[in-house]
Amino acid sequence: MSDAPPLNTPADDADRIRMKRLARLQGAPASSPASPAQSSSAPPPAPSPAKKKPIPTPTPRAAPAPTPSPLPPRKKAAAPPPAPFAYPEWENAVLTEVFQVTLDPEVALRPDNQAVWLKSYIEDEGTDDLRLYADRLDGVVIARLDLDIASELCVLICICRV
Secondary structure: OOOOOOOOOHHHHHHHHHHHHHHHHHOOOOOOOOOHHHHHHOOOOOOOHHHOOOOOOOOOOOOOOOOOOOOOOOOOOOOOOOOOOOHHHHHHHHHHHHHOEEOOHHHHOOOOOOOEEOHHHHHHHOOOOOOOOHHHHHHHHHHHHHHOOOHHHHHHHHHHHO
């Protein structure tokens, strides 16, 4: 074979880089090893205690006197407890939105409202409760379909929303 120097392996390169870093941290000049074989078999040279730099110690400073704040410290106001969940109101709002029907004439008269007021359902049922419930849904859908033939399209749209 030829007398070419041996190729550096990744482990040898890592050792060489590590040695340079140690030398730089110790303040000594970085010297590369003569051959990779020497660096892998020989332990790194011991740092000389004479070349270490002394670590400066911080001098204690007098703490500045705390200045009184111009405003007295505020006590944190207790946050009001969250309102209890009102299921009947939520159910009414969701069913009104999905099926676009309402039993409340005030909701039907709002300018931004698209829901249909089911006056005939209220008269047939004879109730004063103007909220929609899941139990009433069958009668509400039938009352909506009784209004006009175009409402069948509305039922299909409602089904698509669910």
